[in-house]
Amino acid sequence: xxxxLANLERPAQKKSVALSGVVAGxxxxxxxxxxxxxxxxxxxxxxxxxxxxxxxxxxxxxxxGTLPSAEELATYQRKLRAQRNLPLAVRRALEALPAAxxxxxxxxxxxxxxxxVFPESPDQKAENARAIADRLIASAPSMLLYWYHFAGSxxxxxxxxxxxxxxxxxxxxxxxREAHHHQVRALQASLVLYxxxxxxxxxxTARSISATGxxxxxxxxxxxxALRGTKHGGANQAxxxxxxxxxxxxxxxxxxxNRVANKQVVMGFGHPVYRVSDPRTExxxxxxxxxxxxxxxxxVMSIAxxxxxxxxxxxxxxxxxxxxxxxxxxxxxxxxxxxTPIFAMARIAGWSAHIIEQREDNKxxxxxxxxxxxxxxxxxxxxxxxxxxxxxAA
Amino acid sequence: xxxxLANLERPAQKKSVALSGVVAGxxxxxxxxxxxxxxxxxxxxxxxxxxxxxxxxxxxxxxxGTLPSAEELATYQRKLRAQRNLPLAVRRALEALPAAxxxxxxxxxxxxxxxxVFPESPDQKAENARAIADRLIASAPSMLLYWYHFAGSxxxxxxxxxxxxxxxxxxxxxxxREAHHHQVRALQASLVLYxxxxxxxxxxTARSISATGxxxxxxxxxxxxALRGTKHGGANQAxxxxxxxxxxxxxxxxxxxNRVANKQVVMGFGHPVYRVSDPRTExxxxxxxxxxxxxxxxxVMSIAxxxxxxxxxxxxxxxxxxxxxxxxxxxxxxxxxxxTPIFAMARIAGWSAHIIEQREDNKxxxxxxxxxxxxxxxxxxxxxxxxxxxxxAA
Numbered sequence: 137x138x139x140x141l142a143n144l145e146r147p148a149q150k151k152s153v154a155l156s157g158v159v160a161g162x163x164x165x166x167x168x169x170x171x172x173x174x175x176x177x178x179x180x181x182x183x184x185x186x187x188x189x190x191x192x193x194x195x196x197x198x199x200x201g202t203l204p205s206a207e208e209l210a211t212y213q214r215k216l217r218a219q220r221n222l223p224l225a226v227r228r229a230l231e232a233l234p235a236a237x238x239x240x241x242x243x244x245x246x247x248x249x250x251x252x253v254f255p256e257s258p259d260q261k262a263e264n265a266r267a268i269a270d271r272l273i274a275s276a277p278s279m280l281l282y283w284y285h286f287a288g289s290x291x292x293x294x295x296x297x298x299x300x301x302x303x304x305x306x307x308x309x310x311x312x313r314e315a316h317h318h319q320v321r322a323l324q325a326s327l328v329l330y331x332x333x334x335x336x337x338x339x340x341t342a343r344s345i346s347a348t349g350x351x352x353x354x355x356x357x358x359x360x361x362a363l364r365g366t367k368h369g370g371a372n373q374a375x376x377x378x379x380x381x382x383x384x385x386x387x388x389x390x391x392x393x394n395r396v397a398n399k400q401v402v403m404g405f406g407h408p409v410y411r412v413s414d415p416r417t418e419x420x421x422x423x424x425x426x427x428x429x430x431x432x433x434x435x436v437m438s439i440a441x442x443x444x445x446x447x448x449x450x451x452x453x454x455x456x457x458x459x460x461x462x463x464x465x466x467x468x469x470x471x472x473x474x475x476t477p478i479f480a481m482a483r484i485a486g487w488s489a490h491i492i493e494q495r496e497d498n499k500x501x502x503x504x505x506x507x508x509x510x511x512x513x514x515x516x517x518x519x520x521x522x523x524x525x526x527x528x529a530a
Numbered sequence: 531x532x533x534x535l536a537n538l539e540r541p542a543q544k545k546s547v548a549l550s551g552v553v554a555g556x557x558x559x560x561x562x563x564x565x566x567x568x569x570x571x572x573x574x575x576x577x578x579x580x581x582x583x584x585x586x587x588x589x590x591x592x593x594x595g596t597l598p599s600a601e602e603l604a605t606y607q608r609k610l611r612a613q614r615n616l617p618l619a620v621r622r623a624l625e626a627l628p629a630a631x632x633x634x635x636x637x638x639x640x641x642x643x644x645x646x647v648f649p650e651s652p653d654q655k656a657e658n659a660r661a662i663a664d665r666l667i668a669s670a671p672s673m674l675l676y677w678y679h680f681a682g683s684x685x686x687x688x689x690x691x692x693x694x695x696x697x698x699x700x701x702x703x704x705x706x707r708e709a710h711h712h713q714v715r716a717l718q719a720s721l722v723l724y725x726x727x728x729x730x731x732x733x734x735t736a737r738s739i740s741a742t743g744x745x746x747x748x749x750x751x752x753x754x755x756a757l758r759g760t761k762h763g764g765a766n767q768a769x770x771x772x773x774x775x776x777x778x779x780x781x782x783x784x785x786x787x788n789r790v791a792n793k794q795v796v797m798g799f800g801h802p803v804y805r806v807s808d809p810r811t812e813x814x815x816x817x818x819x820x821x822x823x824x825x826x827x828x829x830v831m832s833i834a835x836x837x838x839x840x841x842x843x844x845x846x847x848x849x850x851x852x853x854x855x856x857x858x859x860x861x862x863x864x865x866x867x868x869x870t871p872i873f874a875m876a877r878i879a880g881w882s883a884h885i886i887e888q889r890e891d892n893k894x895x896x897x898x899x900x901x902x903x904x905x906x907x908x909x910x911x912x913x914x915x916x917x918x919x920x921x922x923a924a
Binding site: 152153155156157158160161162163164165166167176178179180181185186188189193203205206209215224225226228229231233234235238240241242244245248251252253255271274300320325334335336337338340341344345346347348349350351353354355357358359360361362363364365366367368369370375408409416497498499500501502503504505506507508509510511512513515517518521522 | 546547548549550551552553554555556557558559560561570572573574575577578579582583597598599600603618619620622623625626627628630631632634635636638639642643645646648649688728729730731732734735738739740742743744745747748749751753754755756757758759760761762763764802803851891892893894895896897898899900901902903904905906907909910911912913915916
């Protein structure tokens, strides 16, 4: 089944990307063709998955290796539903965190604490790792929203719901009422599209951590940290902040043209891997449009679409996965600080698959550096270092 | 000042190491010559630093760029001393963690929680990053030992001490009394030797995380996760578990020869970068010997030295930094579960220097993968997936 896809169309080394095009390992989890506008999870086109599958089916595909049958899916959903609760220690840790914290920092801390409560067994069997992955998929929304309500109002919410899906569970906990089916479907599609993306920076971080023999929670905690950056998952919140700067599409057009002329970066456009377009954008644009129609609220959508046209026209740049995710989340009434945590909730599926795969590979990831520091220096003891060093020659 | 050191004697690609010999960036923090038995921090030989410096001098060198004058050192020590306390939120989070947790998981959680309490400013100025680094150096022992005593006895200890040094602070909190000068000196030297090591797996993880634009705490949290693995920092606890298997040096020799004959791995020997010897081992052996002499307890030392001889004789393998660190920590009365956290306390200095350097470089680290999964598969909707997937062809 091995494919030669990986050897086609590698991107040229980009100045802004270290190790660009360098093969750091092998994977069967997903394939990206940078020039060919293509992303597949275990061989399936991500657009088919986003329009035809629930997030649970895709999590099963990524973590357990196959698209589930109806029977398997029902079992899997029951399993996830049963693991939404949080142990008391994790609640206590979340309650300790300040209301001003960023939810990504909260999720990082909550999952790290969960790793103290239910540590992975040192034998690191793949079946146990998959069970931890499922627990994290099930309980990440609980962590985020338990903290969100506790920090906001001092309320300890009940984190178990009857929703069939992770997306439904998240929306019910956020809004305190069951979401409409079409809202769940939209959030679900974005979770599918955010679920996996080959050796992106957070996944590579998760693999680097698990490659030392470390535990599952350490790898996920590190990956959340990497995803938080604005050059990675943090970009969806940053993209939203671009859109909400404007009151109208005309105002957006004029300001964005100015910014482009002044060589300022506009978040939500371009990609470190894709060169022509992002295969995930169209599905999200369509879903965001549907939500805008249903709510009869086109303001944010019209601004986002205009900026997309301007960026294509003036910079030949395409909207990436973050652009319409931001619009979609706004239309679902999700606060901007939760945008990147939703990305994390979804990507746990991909990270988990990569952690398990990296362990089978059994290699530590240890590159080297080009040394650009001082040559050999003679050591000077403290007694001889008379003057403060700022007055000494380097 | 740039040097061509980095281009000498790169190790050949090793099967057990991914990206071995691949340059993933440049650094002025340290240089390693794999064949030449050499490790320098900002140009200074690590052996001179370990025998001639306090850990605080080396932390200043790594984080602030220079070996401090006596006046600067006094100021720096005062600064670190003033930051040993833990905010209430971090105490509460640590109190929530179970007594059975691994201290590495506790440290990961505590630092992640501290990042919620004192988040880094989004401007990520280097001077603020250095201030966070100093706070982490100062407070990591407090976190570890606050949790250790609270989990063990329910006691909320006072974490501020009058010790001048991080090593002294750690030992005072651990044992509840001030340590002898020679004990502080021994622990201090091991902190110096653990302080930095170029693009090792945890440092590379910290750099990968900070390269996305993420915050300082995320990078440190991820690095702690990577260090935890037994192929990395976790090896010092694993090395200790080798040594304490035996009652006598003769018993050790006979069993280790058997293990070598059966091709079993003996932890604490060899290194992914060094090929001839580890430049840090000799200083640690000497210090461990001195501690054994002073306490008139040579049992563990004699077993460790015999195994070193056997490994050299039977496998031509050298003891690495972890081997005599384990002996030294044992002689200081430190519980084995704290060995890797001590490594982390020290390496925070190196990680911090690399995080700041990576930010200056301003590149995201994003390698690629060789795809070995299934070729394009036709999507099958749930309704058409009749049978459980275990009965379908792959």
